[in-house]
Amino acid sequence: MKHRNLSVWRNIDKPLVLFYIILSIIGYLIMFSSSFKGSEFQDFVWNSNYGKQLIWLFLTSFLGIVILLIDGNLIKNSSYLIYGVIIFLLFIVLLMPPLKGARSWFYFSGFSFQPSELIKLALSLALAKLLSDVGSKFQDFKTKLKAFLLIIIPSILIALQPDPGTMLVFTCFVFVLYREGLSGNFLLVGLFTVLIAIVGIFLKASNSVFYIGETMVSGIVFFGFFLIIGFIFSFLIIRYFVLPRYRKQKIRSLILIGILGLSISGGINVVYDSVFKDRHRTRFQIMFGIKEDRQGAGYNIYQALSAVGSGEGFGKGFLKGTLSNDKYKHVPEQNTDFIFCVLAEELGFMGSLIFIILYLSMLVRIIAVAERQRSKFTRIYGYCVSGILFFHFMINIAMVIGLAPVIGIPLPFFSKGGSAILSFGLMIFIMLRLDAERKVVLR
Amino acid sequence: MDPFKNRRWVIILIITCVGIIFSLRLFYIQVINHDWSERAAEISLTTENLQPPRGFIYDRNNNLLVGSATLYDLFILPIAVKEKDTVIICDVFNFSRSDFREILNQASSGYNVPYKPSVFIKSMSQLEHAKISPFIGQIPAIHAESKLDRGYPFPIASHLLGYIRRIDENQFQKTRKEDDLFYTKNDFIGITGLENQYEKLLRGERGNINYLKDYAGNKMETVDKTPPKAGKSLLITLDAKLQKLGEDLMKNKIGSIVALEPSTGEVLAMISAPSYNPSLLTGRNFANEFKNLKQNDSLKPLINRPVYNDKYRPGSIFKLVQALIALDEGVITKETGFVCNKNTIGCHNHEKPNSLLKAIKHSCNPYFFHVYKRLIMKNSNGNIFETSRLGLGIWEEKVKSFGFGSPLGIDLPDEKSGFIPNVEFYDRWYGKKRWAFSTIYSNSIGEGEIGVSPIQMANLAAIIANKGFYYTPHVVKKIEDEELSNKYKIKHFTDVEENHFEIITKAMNEVVNNGTGRNARIDSIEVCGKTGTVENKNFNDHSVFISFAPMSKPKIAIAVYVEYGTWGSKWAAPIASLMMEKYINGKLSEKSYQKMLEIQQSVILNKNTKF
Incomplete structure (x- = not known):
């Protein structure tokens, strides 16, 4: 046991650990600032947004350490089981009372839980398992069909909630499949589709x-x-x-x-x-800038862009925002979907740039880690994690800075929400665990 | 081994591209383009004006004449009115449902918008506000803002002090046109008197305060604050006690009193009768009271007669001016005598006017008819029309050097010029070469076309007291730490030589001691004065008196005008003497006090009062 412990520590990917810790700390501080009401230096209230967030972070760390201690094969072999359980939860959640028009949450005294966050993890595992199984070749139509089914079942369940943001994230598996041999034409066709869609919608909208x-x-x-x-x-x-x-x-x-x-x-x-x-x-x-409805539908994005713009070069300073925290609340959803406003306002362009570099560096690091695996499972899983994080980042930031329409989707490690913190945290920890075994396993 | 291994570069390339696009976009909206930053300021900041307290006004002995009183304006925010509030509001303010609907309607239309508060009750007194303030706390849609109005510890000198009023649309537009951005639509502005004249000093300077607000518009935090600068206080030349006495004496009469300090030109008292209590034109009742004073009172109590009414004929007091000019022109000497011939112009019975002194002492009309004739016809060239034109021109110029015919330049608004008839006037009136001395002789005794304001009459008394010069009369003595304008420190000399004033002063002393003005005698003080009786055809004559005292070193010069008060010595002379005694001795003797009570109780509002 002791020997194994040491071996995990010796073989763990330290840059990735560092990225994760730094982003989690920055994310937590920004989340704290977004919930800041101007008087909470003296009292740390556990039953508040930032208090709950910290509890979730502790829980994630604890579960993460447990994951680091168990055998990677255990995770690998229970992939389908986990997938099945989460799919089941996705069925059950549809029977829950709706909140803000969507049936996405379970409630337990003060805490809420969103199974659609965990399905991203479960789907990654299941997909990795499917594609890495002995005898399955991606070139086979049967494998392609199975992969398609794995993705489409949760997509339908999530569409029923409805939660278009999470559905959109599933598109990221195209990248994974591309890496595993899907024809590059799919990417080109995707790009072509997006371009046609943008031009088409622009022509319609204008x-x-x-x-x-x-x-x-x-x-x-x-x-x-x-x-x-x-x-x-x-x-x-x-x-x-x-x-x-x-x-x-x-x-x-x-x-x-x-x-x-x-x-x-x-x-x-x-x-x-x-x-x-x-x-x-x-x-x-x-x-598209055709309409500027400041008080109506354009309110969110107008306020968000104002907050981002007001950060200017070097920002107003941590906790010193005047638009996007809970004290002033000029930016709605400032601690969930629009949390990037807080960072951009308080840390300015320099802070935003460092954040983008850090974040994307982590993604590239995950890809690098995935590429050095001898285990196909771990590699596919790594690409899944990277893709999911990338899509969240891309859609969320594009929305906040006015490059995409408003789509509700959290920014990993930053947005308020225990399920997301847990889900993204576990994704990274599993990646670390699997990577630590790269020298042990051959397949 | 793995044919797709290089595909990772495609994926990394895509990630990098997205990072670069986002960075460029952020660089644009955060660093290059400042629009969003400005919009953020617009969203999060709110600026509020701070009203400075208006400057106070003190009399020459530092008594507070105009201070402040707190008022409250009630504001209503239509979108925040809830159904249950309606009941409370109607109950507290005694509105009917339809009244209230009307109020909400007004607060949401025109310049007002439902999501901004607008005034619905103006100028509530402190007492009224105290009664309803507990209810206001319960209704979020209503809030009160305090405002400083004027308060008057001594309710005197209303005309001179003037009043303030909420700025109206015309004035507001006018100030904006003049680039004066001080006022908001709810501010007070000085309308008359000193309040108007010194408006820019009294109002002070606005401050402002910048708040950070939250999404609902609540003020959260002060960013910066420029405190308002209080208006400057004025120390004025008025003597409150003298003013009060003057107002008491003029009760139930129509007319003016102006008292000056000859050695400085300071206005010691300025009474316009009938008067009004300045406190009436404050607070919530302003509109009603103003209407009463302005429209419903035929005696026009709002007019400041001492400077505004320049249609007064001066009457016999003008003989002093005629005598001085005649002496200076050399057409008479102090020994010159004339026969009191009542055929030319009416007169009363008195001893022979065989010297200038006796003529003034008895105010002999025929004497001054001849004096004026000599003045006008001085340079006789055979043609009476030409001669008259020439004579009148010289006369007019000298009369004007006494401050007649043009505004003196007192620091009060609306000062009128008065009128001294001249060649052009008569040419227009009668036609060229159609008038001569015989047409215009009534000027000789201060009748005819001459128009003089009471301040000019008092100034005449000051000129004689000073033996030939005057300072521009003024009301403000000191503006906080600023020194008085040099304009009021310049001696204005008349065109008459100083040595001619001696005999006039002596004659004026005789008037009071043994002549027509015996009613103005004060036992302890040598008084100089001159009566005037301004003729009215069908009504009682006006009673006029100008005077100064003490004779040797004059401290006060005064003019009293009592409309329809019959002859000069009847009312104007005793009023003037009481004023002077009060000012010089600081109190009235027992005898004078009785006289004061008697005058105070007399009513002279009717044009034909029987005495």
Whole structure:
């Protein structure tokens, strides 16, 4: 036992531990500042946001140390079990009374718990297990289908809550699958889809119109024509400039892309008009700067950007914010989704930059750690962790600085919320545990 | 071994790109573009104006004349009014439901918006506020703001002090046009008297305070504060006790008293009758009281007659000016005598006016008819029209050197010029070469077209007391630590040589001792004076008296004008003597006290009062 202990300590990845500790401390302090009411230096109240957060941090550390002490194989082998339990919880939570319009929480006297936070961890484990099993090859259609099912079941359950932010995070598994051999075309197609979607939604949101001759057409229809003309040109180029033996293949992909592009822009045309509600439309309009609804739908983002901007170069100083803490509350949700405002306001651009560098360095470190594994399971798991953290970071910050519409999603290690703190903490600890065994296991 | 190992670089590249995009975006909104920072200040800061207390006014003996009283304005915030509040509010303020609806409506329309508080009860007194303040605490939609109004420990000198009032829309726009950003729409501004004249000194300087507010607009923390600078206090030249006596004497009469200190030009007392209590024009009742004083009182108590009413004919007191000019022009000497011929102009029976002294002593009209004739016709060239024009021109210039015909420049608003008729005036009136001495002779005894304000009459007394010069009369003695403007330290000399004043002074002393002004005698003091009886065709004449004392070293010069008070010695002379005795001796003798009571009780409001 003693020997094993030492071996964990010797083989643990110290840079990653350091990143985790530093980010957790900064995150906690920022969370403390966001809940700061101006009078709590004397009294530390346990039954407050920051008090509960600290309890969750302690609990996470405790569970983390336990994880470091148990055998990695145990974790690996109980992957499906954990996945199953969390899926079960996701079913149960749908029977709970809704809060803020979503059935996402369990309550126990003062504490609340969100199973959708843990599913990210469970899904990572299950996916790693599936793809690393002996005999399963990613190239097989069967494996692909299983992976797809693993992802789609919790997605549906979360969609029912509803919690679009978490659903969006599941997109990150594309990166994992890409690393494991999914065709790069998927990334390109994804990029293409995003671009078409952005242009399409912009055209819809701005109500732009174009003229073809004398006929007035809406922007999206014009965009459709534009795409068709683009494909005809590409087709002609292939027809006359590509060697005949490659022609058939190129034309086939061209047709696929063409159909995809047209169906996406067509889909947006329909979805934007009939599926989206007014508030969604307004969010997009605000994001594109077409509308500035300061008192209404644009309130959150306007206040958030003001807080971020007011941090200027070096910030107002820790606990000295005047917009985004609990004392002034100009920024709504300042200790959950908009917590980055507190950091940006109090620590300024320098603080924000250091934060971004630290955060992304940790992600790269996780990838580096994953890449040095001989165990396929650990590598896939590492990519899952990195991808999940990256997507949270990307969506959350983009929303706060006005590059994406408002989507409720926490910033790992910063946002208030025990389930998230626990879930992200355990992800890292499991990663550390598995990595510490890299020299022991061969597979 | 692993064909996809290099794919990690693609993923790391994507992560790095996102990091760079975010950093650039943050650099833009935090460092390059300051719009968001400014918006943040707009969101989190609120500035509040701090009203400075208005300067006080003290009399020459440091008695407080104008101090302050606290008022309360009640504000209502329409969006915060709850159903249960309505019941309490209607109960506390005695509103009916529809009254209250009207109030809410007003507080939400026009310039007012429902999410900002607006005034719904103005100028509540301290006592009224104390009664309702416990209820206000229960209603979050209502709050009170205190305000400093004027308070008057001695309710005297209302005309001279003037009043303040909430700024109206016209004045507000006017001040904005003049780039004067001091006022808010709820502020007081001086309208008349010293309050108006010294408005910019009395009002002080505004301060402001910057608060950090929370999302609901609550003030959380003070960022910085510029305290307001209190208005400057004025020490004025008025003697409160003398002023009070003057106001008592003029009770139930119409007219003016102006008392000056000849050696400085300081105004010792300035009474305009009928008067009003300055406390009436404060607080909540301002509007009602103002309406009563302004519209419902035919005697126009708001007018400050001593400076504003310049249509008064001076009457016989003007003979002093005629005598001085005639002496200076050399058309008479002090030994010159004329026959009292009542054919030319009316007179009363008196001893022969065989010297200037006797003529003044008895106020002989025909004597001064001849004096004026000699003045006007001095440079006779055969043509009476030409001669008159020439004579009148010289005369007008000399009269104006006594401060007549133009404002003296006292530090009070609305001072009128008075009027000395001149060549152009008569040319316009009668036509060129259509008038001569015979047309204008009534000027000789201070009748005719001459118009003089009481302050100018008092100034005439001061000129004679000073033997030929005057200081511009003024009311403010000291502005806190500032010295008085040099404007009030310049001697203004008349065009008449100093040596001619001796005989006039002597004659004025004779007037009081043995002549028409015997009612003005004071046992212990040598008084110089001159009566005036200003003719009214169908009503009683006006009673006028100017005077100074003591004769050798004058301390006070005074002019009294009692409208419809018959002849000069009847009312004006005794009033003047009481004022002078009070000022010089500090008290009234027993005999004078009885006289004072008698005058105080007399009512002269009717134009035909029988005496």
